[in-house]
Amino acid sequence: MAKMWQGVTDGVTSKIADDFNSSISFDSRMYREDIAGSIAHAKMLAKQGIIAEDEKNAIIAGLFGILEDLESGALKIDPSAEDIHMFVEQVLTDRIGEAGKRLHTARSRNDQVALDLRMYLRREAGEIIELLKAAAKAVCAKAEEYKTAVMPGYTHLQRAQPILLSHQLLAYCMMFLRDIDRIEDCRERMNVCPIGSCALAGTTYETDRRFEAELLDFSDICRNSIDGVSDRDFALELMSDLAILQTHLSRFCEELILWSSWEFGFVELSDNFTTGSSIMPQKKNPDMAELIRGKTGRVYGDLMSLLTALKGLPLAYNKDMQEDKEPVFDSVDTAKACLGVFIPMISEMKAKPENMLKAAQTGFINATDLADYLVRKGLPFRSAYKIAGQTVAKCREKGCILETLPLEDYKFLCELFEGDLYQEIDLKACVEKRISEGGTSLKSVEEQIEYVKKQLSEP
Ligand code: ARG
Numbered sequence: 001m002a003k004m005w006q007g008v009t010d011g012v013t014s015k016i017a018d019d020f021n022s023s024i025s026f027d028s029r030m031y032r033e034d035i036a037g038s039i040a041h042a043k044m045l046a047k048q049g050i051i052a053e054d055e056k057n058a059i060i061a062g063l064f065g066i067l068e069d070l071e072s073g074a075l076k077i078d079p080s081a082e083d084i085h086m087f088v089e090q091v092l093t094d095r096i097g098e099a100g101k102r103l104h105t106a107r108s109r110n111d112q113v114a115l116d117l118r119m120y121l122r123r124e125a126g127e128i129i130e131l132l133k134a135a136a137k138a139v140c141a142k143a144e145e146y147k148t149a150v151m152p153g154y155t156h157l158q159r160a161q162p163i164l165l166s167h168q169l170l171a172y173c174m175m176f177l178r179d180i181d182r183i184e185d186c187r188e189r190m191n192v193c194p195i196g197s198c199a200l201a202g203t204t205y206e207t208d209r210r211f212e213a214e215l216l217d218f219s220d221i222c223r224n225s226i227d228g229v230s231d232r233d234f235a236l237e238l239m240s241d242l243a244i245l246q247t248h249l250s251r252f253c254e255e256l257i258l259w260s261s262w263e264f265g266f267v268e269l270s271d272n273f274t275t276g277s278s279i280m281p282q283k284k285n286p287d288m289a290e291l292i293r294g295k296t297g298r299v300y301g302d303l304m305s306l307l308t309a310l311k312g313l314p315l316a317y318n319k320d321m322q323e324d325k326e327p328v329f330d331s332v333d334t335a336k337a338c339l340g341v342f343i344p345m346i347s348e349m350k351a352k353p354e355n356m357l358k359a360a361q362t363g364f365i366n367a368t369d370l371a372d373y374l375v376r377k378g379l380p381f382r383s384a385y386k387i388a389g390q391t392v393a394k395c396r397e398k399g400c401i402l403e404t405l406p407l408e409d410y411k412f413l414c415e416l417f418e419g420d421l422y423q424e425i426d427l428k429a430c431v432e433k434r435i436s437e438g439g440t441s442l443k444s445v446e447e448q449i450e451y452v453k454k455q456l457s458e459p
Contacts, residue, residue, distance in 0.1 A: 003082070003086075004086055004089065004090065018080070018082075021082065021319075022079075022080070022081070022082055022083065023082070023083045023084075023322050023325065024077060024078070024079060024081045024082065024083050024084055024087060025079065026325050026326050026329060027083050027084045027113075027116075027325055028077045028084045028087070029120070029329065030084055030116040030117065030119075030120045031067075031070055031077075031084055031088065032067065033115070033116040033117075033119040033120045033123075034084050034085055034088050034112070034116050035063050035064075035066060035067045035088060036119065036216065037112060037115045037116060037119065037195065037216065038059070038063055038088065038089075038092075038103055039059075039060050039063050039064075040195075040212050040215040040216050041103065041106075041107055041195065041212060042055075042056045042059040042060055042063075042103060043056065043060070043211075043212075043215060044207060044208055044211050044212040044215070045102070045103075045105060045106065045207075047208065047211060048205070048206055048207060048208055050105055050106065050205055050206075050207070051099075051102045051105065054099075055099040055102055058096045058099040058100075059092065059096065059099055059100065059102070059103050061096075062092045062095050062096040062099075062100060063088070063092060065095065066088060066091055066092060066095070075091065083109070083113075083322075084116070085109050085112050085113065085116070086109075089103060089104060105205065106196070106198060106203045106205040106207050107195065107196075107198060108197075108198045108199040108200075108229070110197070110198070110199050110200065110229040110316070110317040111194050111195050111196065111197040111198055111199075111225075111228060111229050112195070113321075114194040114195075114197070114228060114229055114231070115193065115194055115195045115216075117234075117235065117324070117325070117328075118190055118191070118192075118193070118194065118218075118234060119216065121190060121234065121235065121238055121328065121332070122187050122190050122191055124238075124332045124336075125183050125184075125186065125187040125190070125238060126187065127336065128183055128242070128245075128332070128335055128336060128339070129180055129183050129184060129187075131336060131339040131340065131343070132176050132179055132180045132183070132245070132339065133180065133456055134339075134343050135176055135339055135342055135343050135346070136173045136176040136177060136180070136452060136456055137456055138343050138344075138346045138347045139169050139170075139172050139173050139176070139346055140169075140170070140173050140449060140452045140453065140456075141347070142169055142346060142347075142349065142351075143165075143166035143167075143169040143170050143173070143445070143449060144166070144449060145351075146165045146166055146169075146351045146353060147164070147166045147442065147445065147446075147449075148164065148166075148442060149164065149165040149166070149351060149353035149356055149357075150162055150163070150164060150165075150353070150356065150357050150360050150427055150428060150431055151163060151164070151165045151168070151266065151353075151356035151357070151359065151360055152356070152359050152360045152363060152365050153167075153168065153365075153440070158363075159359070159360075159362075159363030159364075159365045160365060161365050161366075161368055161430070161440075162360050162365050162366065162427045162430045162431050162440075163431065163434075163440040164431055164440050164442065164445050165266075165351055165353070165356060166445045166449070167439075167440040167444075167445050167448075170445065170448045170449065170452065172248065172252050173448075173452045174448075174452075175248040176245075176248065177452065177455050177456075179241065179244065179245045179248065182241045182244065183238070183241050183245075186234070186237045186238050186241050188219070189233075189234065189237065190234035190237070190238070191217075191218055191219050191220075192218060192219065192220045192221065192222055193209070193212070193213035193216060193218035193220070193221045193222065194221075194222045194228035194229060194231070195209065195212055195213070195216075196209035196212060196221065196225070196228075197222060197225035197226070197227075197228030197229045198225065198229075199229070199316075199317070200225060200226050200229050200230075200315075200316035200317065201225060201226070202225045209221045226315050226316050229316045229317045230313075230315045230316045230317065232306065232310055232321065232324050235306060235324050235328045236303070236306060236307060236310070238328065238331070238332070239299070239302055239303040239306060239327070239328055239331045240303060242299055242303075242331045242332070242334075242335045243296075243299050243300050243303050243331075245335060246292075246295070246296040246299045246300070246334075246335060246338065247296065249292050249293075249296065249338055249339070249342055250292060250293045250296040252342075253286075253289035253290070253292045253293045253342075254289075254293055256269065256286060256289045256345075256349070257286045257289050257290060257293070260274075260284075260286050260289075264355075264359070265352055265355040266351065266352055266355055266356050266359070267349055267350065267351050267352065268349070268350045268352065269284070269286055269288075269289070269345065269348075269349055270345070270348035270349065270350075271284075272344070272345075272348055273286075273288045273289075273341070273344070273345040273348065274286055274287065274288070275287045288341050288342075288345055289345070291338075291341075292338045292341065292342060295334050295337075295338055296338075298330065298334060299330075299331050299334050299335065301327075302327035302328065302330050302331040302334075303327070303331070305323070305327045306323070306324055306327045306328065309321070309323045309324065310324075357427070360427055361401065361403075361427065362401065364392045364395065364401070364402060365427075365430075366402055366403075366425040366426075366427060366430050367388045367389070367391075367392050367402065368388075369424055369425050369429075369430045369433070370388040370391060370402060370421070370424070370425055371384040371385045371387070371388040372384070372424075373417075373421050373424045373425070374387060374388070374414065374416055374417075377416040378416070379414075379416065387413055387414045390413055391405065391409075391410065391413055394409055394413065402425050403422065403425060403426070407419060407421075
């Protein structure tokens with residue numbers, strides 16, 4: 001079939017080339033944005049006297065008709081069309097005739113595709129922000145539910161110090177709050193209108209770019225037309241933000257996978273979000289958490305693929321840039337799907353505070369508190385640290401824990417030990433003493449819960 005760009009050539013290309021060149025299989029999802037952009041363009045052209053009022057009206061009515069028919073299914077996307085922009089324009093021209101041919105005045109697909117993609121991604125960014133808010137709320141609610149449960153905190157995956165489970169969960173809330181901030185920030189920078197940049201150099205027509213940008217709810221226009229058609233930073237930025245978000249989800253899921261194992265037994269995931277094995281009847285596998293962890297890899301890959309596609313491109317538009325869509329759409333779809341399963345999985349998860357406490361009782365995680373006890377009795381921290389270490393060695397030798405080591409053994413190691421040491425190394429007391437802002441004491445955790453709630457309640 002001859003192309004709309006038939007001119008210097010006869011517009012006939014090989015079918016193999018057509019298939020290779022076509023982006024409609026993945027850019028048709030931007031049909032709403034493409035139509036909205038074209039309606040605004042027609043309004044601007046008419047206001048500037050570049051097309052007539054009746055032509056504008058015919059174009060707008062035609063575009064609304066196309067939108068309606070696409071939504072109802074009466075009009076099917078033609079898979080052999082080159083891209084969504086060509087498809088809409090072709091159908092419009094078929095339906096309304098001459099006026100349709102005037103729509104592309106003072107416009108190029110180069111600025112059109114940049115416009116559509118910005119509009120599409122700003123909407124998706126908004127949806128992801130809402131999902132992230134729900135995720136942070138679900139985690140915060142879990143923290144409240146298990147506010148006082150004590151567990152071992154880890155470094156190097158070795159039991160380190162006693163903490164509250166709520167404290168650890170709130171760490172993820174803080175990450176999600178930053179993710180929200182980052183995506184909001186990205187959305188703001190993205191919300192700058194490229195239309196009117198045309199092919200690259202601007203146009204000879206007296207257009208009104210700001211009017212068109214306002215109609216489409218942009219807060220500004222791209223100030224340089226070459227940049228307007230060449231820039232894909234907004235996609236890279238969103239993908240970077242999503243890669244970071246996935247890192248957070250993946251770390252959380254990794255903990256859920258560990259914690260739901262028999263070895264830990266800290267949590268139980270709901271049956272709704274685990275699967276059985278086809279051979280081992282006892283199995284309850286955390287597939288959803290594993291898939292979120294696994295899908296994180298593809299979001300990183302998406303980002304890397306677009307960075308690489310762009311790095312060697314001379315200005316302005318190059319067809320390589322058509323390769324922006326699949327990775328950015330995949331990142332968006334993947335992040336939304338991951339959040340969509342993560343939120344109810346967290347809400348339905350049950351913790352097992354008894355097991356967490358049991359784990360906290362072994363591993364000498366109150367040894368720092370023992371050292372701090374001696375510091376309060378006047379020893380320098382380094383000396384206290386050494387004695388606490390020797391005390392742990394003594395316990396190991398005797399097969400007991402700090403709480404059950406007799407006072408005479410303590411006394412033998414250091415004169416300063418008195419009977420009051422036992423209340424100092426009690427796990428609940430160890431947690432309660434961590435009163436520094438942001439620490440693990442209940443009061444501090446309650447402040448963190450309030451903080452998260454306040455951040456999430458702002459408009
Ligand atoms: N389908 C193209 C893309 O996604 C649209 C822009 C084509 N522009 C061009 N001059 N060939 O990038």
